[in-house]
Amino acid sequence: MLSVLTTGWGLVVVCAAGALAGISGAWWSAGFACRYALRLAVELQAGDGAHPGCGLSPLAPWLRCGASMVMGGLAWILAHRYGLGFGFWSTLIALNMLLILAVVDAQLALLPDALTAPLLWLGLAAAWMGGPVSLHQSLAGAVAGYGFLWVLFWLFALFRGRAGMGYGDFKLLAALGAWVGIFSLPYVLLAACLAGIGAAFLRQKNFRLGSSYPFGPFLAAGGATALALGPGVQSYF
Known part of the structure; x- marks a missing residue:
């Protein structure tokens, strides 16, 4: 059957x-x-x-x-x-x-914690229950996702004197890391950044830094693409 x-x-x-x-x-x-x-x-x-x-x-x-x-x-x-x-x-x-x-x-x-936190824990639970990503890759992805944007946040604040993103972006990337694993996470972030830059250019017609846009939709799109492509998304590049 x-x-x-x-x-x-x-x-x-x-x-x-x-x-x-x-x-x-x-x-x-x-x-x-x-x-x-x-x-x-x-x-x-x-x-x-x-x-x-x-x-x-x-x-x-x-x-x-x-x-x-x-x-x-x-x-x-x-x-x-x-x-x-x-x-x-x-x-x-x-x-x-x-x-x-x-x-x-x-x-x-x-990006409210009431949504990002369950997404993170579900990703870890899915890995623990034998999902496509191993538990240690899921944990490493969650830590790397949060830690990378946290460092980037403080570097931007140091050199620009203002915040460049919200803490919700850290938590969303951590949740995505739990779902796709540490090896696919850089490609999620790369896709999100390229999509965000493209959308900003189409709206502003230039690459000036005067405007700000929510980063969550682009992270979500990058994460959805990685989830659709499956484990080992780096093999497509």
């Missing part, structure tokens, strides 16, 4: 079911992210007023559909690699959490 499900039309059915799960999950996650961002903005506004809650709105339908289609494609790849077992569902949960974090950060420039 298992051989039937991993060859021919059986594999197509498994991949199609995975893609449908990915599309459905992304559609829900995008809506949840907007509701969560609005609630968080209201709470922050009631506290110190540092994050205005006005102006937040649900994602445009074309963005929500686009995110769902991309997630469906990633889920198809995951189902082809893992079937519909533990590797598929754990990674799909991680991808949906990354989508939520990307939307929240894009709207509020904030």
